[in-house]
Amino acid sequence: MQPPAQFVHWMFATGFLLLGLCLLGKAIVGEEIWNRRTWRAYLWPSLLFLMGVLMWPVMVFFTNSTIHMLAHGSWAQAMMVAGAAELGLVRGKLQSPYWRLALPFALVVSGTALLVHEQNGWLFARSAFLHHALGWTSLLGSIFPLVAVFRPRSLVWSSGFALVLVVVAVMLYSDRDVAPIFGHLSPVAGEQHR
Amino acid sequence: MSTQLVTESAALRRSVRARAISALGPLAMVGGVAWAFLQPYRITLLHPHGQGFWWLVIEPPLLVVIVGVVFAVFIAPGLIEDLEEAER
Numbered sequence: 001m002q003p004p005a006q007f008v009h010w011m012f013a014t015g016f017l018l019l020g021l022c023l024l025g026k027a028i029v030g031e032e033i034w035n036r037r038t039w040r041a042y043l044w045p046s047l048l049f050l051m052g053v054l055m056w057p058v059m060v061f062f063t064n065s066t067i068h069m070l071a072h073g074s075w076a077q078a079m080m081v082a083g084a085a086e087l088g089l090v091r092g093k094l095q096s097p098y099w100r101l102a103l104p105f106a107l108v109v110s111g112t113a114l115l116v117h118e119q120n121g122w123l124f125a126r127s128a129f130l131h132h133a134l135g136w137t138s139l140l141g142s143i144f145p146l147v148a149v150f151r152p153r154s155l156v157w158s159s160g161f162a163l164v165l166v167v168v169a170v171m172l173y174s175d176r177d178v179a180p181i182f183g184h185l186s187p188v189a190g191e192q193h194r
Numbered sequence: 195m196s197t198q199l200v201t202e203s204a205a206l207r208r209s210v211r212a213r214a215i216s217a218l219g220p221l222a223m224v225g226g227v228a229w230a231f232l233q234p235y236r237i238t239l240l241h242p243h244g245q246g247f248w249w250l251v252i253e254p255p256l257l258v259v260i261v262g263v264v265f266a267v268f269i270a271p272g273l274i275e276d277l278e279e280a281e282r
Contacts, residue, residue: 001247003248003252004248007248007252010252010254010257011252011257013254013257014257014258014260014261017222017257017258017261018261018264018265021218021219021222021261021265021269022265022269024218025215025218025265025269025270025273028211028214028215029211029215029273029276029277032280033273033276033277033280034273036276036280037272037276040269040272040273043269173254173258
């Protein structure tokens with residue numbers, strides 16, 4: 001009954017897409033208007049926190065090596081910390097705006113984990129390519145929430161971060177368990193899936 | 195610049211923001227539908243015989259459409275209402 005890895009990637013892609021749309025909406029209207037309704041203020045940090053929680057079963061059930069376990073575990077923790085920090089800020093329990101640094105931190109941790117735990121080259125298979133692409137996107141994309149901490153009203157940096165999440169969602173949707181990338185598929189990658 | 199021009203310019207910008215919000219959900223839906231046309235074999239509901247559980251439950255183009263619907267139905271209307279109220 002355990003889903004193949006590609007289905008898990010697609011489920012998380014759905015979460016990232018919804019997260020991206022919410023943050024894009026927030027960037028367009030501004031934080032003040034977005035937070036006018038309490039449920040809406042809690043929506044995206046809760047979603048981020050929930051995705052962090054759901055990374056734990058991924059760590060448990062999809063661990064085929066120590067480095068996979070460390071990567072999935074660090075994602076789970078980083079996403080939960082970022083979600084919790086934003087929840088704390090919305091609730092008013094946390095006051096310092098520097099708690100928002102948890103978001104770029106989560107992206108840096110995620111990007112590093114993606115790059116470190118992918119042992120194959122870019123063109124080994126589609127999943128390997130996507131791990132590299134996702135890793136660099138997360139690492140470079142962390143600049144958006146980082147600058148947004150210091151320029152919270154900037155549409156460019158806030159919407160840039162939202163679009164990074166949408167791009168992450170697109171890449172996760174592109175994942176297949178074994179599939180070629182630009183016509184390349186290593187013979188040792190296994191038989192191609194649909 | 196006269197007050198009237200400033201007000202008109204602000205109103206135009208406001209409507210652009212409201213339009214952008216109302217477009218997000220439909221854009222996601224269109225993306226999902228376009229994907230379904232490009233890769234119809236991913237919509238296993240169209241040919242469910244012999245498909246496994248996960249292939250039937252998780253159909254990525256439909257998930258994209260669902261995200262668009264959720265945003266358009268549950269998030270965008272209230273957001274536009276609050277936006278217009280704040281701008282009045």
